[in-house]
Amino acid sequence: MKNKVTDKANDLKRQYDSIALSGDDKTTACDYQLRELEIDNGLNFIHDGDTILDVGCGPGVALQEYATKRKVKAFGIDYSENMVAFAKSRIAEVEPTAQIDFRCASVDDLPFEDESFDVVTSHRCLMALLDWDRQQKALLEIKRVLKPGGVYVMMEGTFDGLERLNAYRRKFNLTEIEADGQDRLHTLKFHEQQLADFCVDHFELIHTQRFGMYYFLTRIVQPLLVAPDAPKYDHPLNEIAKQIAKLVPDFDEIGHLVGFSWRKPVDSNANKQSV
Numbered sequence: 001m002k003n004k005v006t007d008k009a010n011d012l013k014r015q016y017d018s019i020a021l022s023g024d025d026k027t028t029a030c031d032y033q034l035r036e037l038e039i040d041n042g043l044n045f046i047h048d049g050d051t052i053l054d055v056g057c058g059p060g061v062a063l064q065e066y067a068t069k070r071k072v073k074a075f076g077i078d079y080s081e082n083m084v085a086f087a088k089s090r091i092a093e094v095e096p097t098a099q100i101d102f103r104c105a106s107v108d109d110l111p112f113e114d115e116s117f118d119v120v121t122s123h124r125c126l127m128a129l130l131d132w133d134r135q136q137k138a139l140l141e142i143k144r145v146l147k148p149g150g151v152y153v154m155m156e157g158t159f160d161g162l163e164r165l166n167a168y169r170r171k172f173n174l175t176e177i178e179a180d181g182q183d184r185l186h187t188l189k190f191h192e193q194q195l196a197d198f199c200v201d202h203f204e205l206i207h208t209q210r211f212g213m214y215y216f217l218t219r220i221v222q223p224l225l226v227a228p229d230a231p232k233y234d235h236p237l238n239e240i241a242k243q244i245a246k247l248v249p250d251f252d253e254i255g256h257l258v259g260f261s262w263r264k265p266v267d268s269n270a271n272k273q274s275v
């Protein structure tokens with residue numbers, strides 16, 4: 001079982017190394033309109049003067065927005081050297097004045113001192129760990145580098161949100177979306193209750209951002225509208241869906257991507273379980 005996970009993880013790393021060479025920043029977020037909604041959510045927690053870190057930063061699209069919309073000291077890590085090289089060259093070209101420190105590292109072994117960051121963000125990175133043990137290790141590593149009172153804005157997929165979306169799709173005779181990475185790449189989503197049970201000892205949940213309206217319009221309405229053609233991420237409806245979702249974000253908590261904002265307690269021993 002562990003070997004299978006390791007093989008899949010190695011395959012995934014190779015895929016990211018190769019994707020990075022495409023020079024296309026949408027390859028790490030096919031649903032690039034959704035990434036914009038994720039970034040809006042991240043921005044709500046980032047303030048001028050903050051030191052921030054984006055883990056699994058890919059080509060640095062989110063960091064570019066964070067570092068230009070806020071006066072921050074920005075860091076990005078990605079385990080793919082090619083991805084880090086892509087992020088550096090991309091930012092030098094599109095936002096040469098942005099000062100972003102990109103480094104090659106894994107999210108479960110961060111090359112930073114304890115309590116370095118006001119905000120850590122992830123946009124679909126911990127799902128790539130493919131293993132709940134490693135995901136827990138990464139959550140603890142993120143907690144380690146957060147300052148007391150700092151916030152981790154975790155934008156990752158959940159099985160629960162996907163199942164709620166699939167329940168709607170079944171009502172409309174649409175095929176179910178597979179849980180392990182219908183977006184080409186193999187991933188391991190989170191079980192919301194399991195995540196909450198783990199995090200309760202380490203963080204305080206301060207906000208949950210759902211994107212249900214965007215999912216409803218793009219994963220239910222669009223497929224019905226364009227059938228028998230296949231839905232497309234660049235369909236004009238997705239742009240409209242994004243605009244609607246900015247005003248009315250949720251629809252029955254459907255959709256796999258969820259933004260959980262976790263605050264590290266000021267006294268981080270406060271909610272450690274006694275053993």
Ligand SMILES: C[S@@+](CC[C@H](N)C(=O)[O-])C[C@H]1O[C@@H](n2cnc3c(N)ncnc32)[C@H](O)[C@@H]1O
Pocket residue numbers: 016028029035055056057058059060061062077078079080083105106107108122123124125128129
């Ligand atoms: C789905 S992509 C998202 C990239 C970027 N956040 C975005 O929204 O465009 C996942 C990213 O996480 C990176 N990644 C996967 N596993 C990682 C790990 N263990 N440590 C650091 N980065 C990782 C991949 O190389 C890839 O760039």
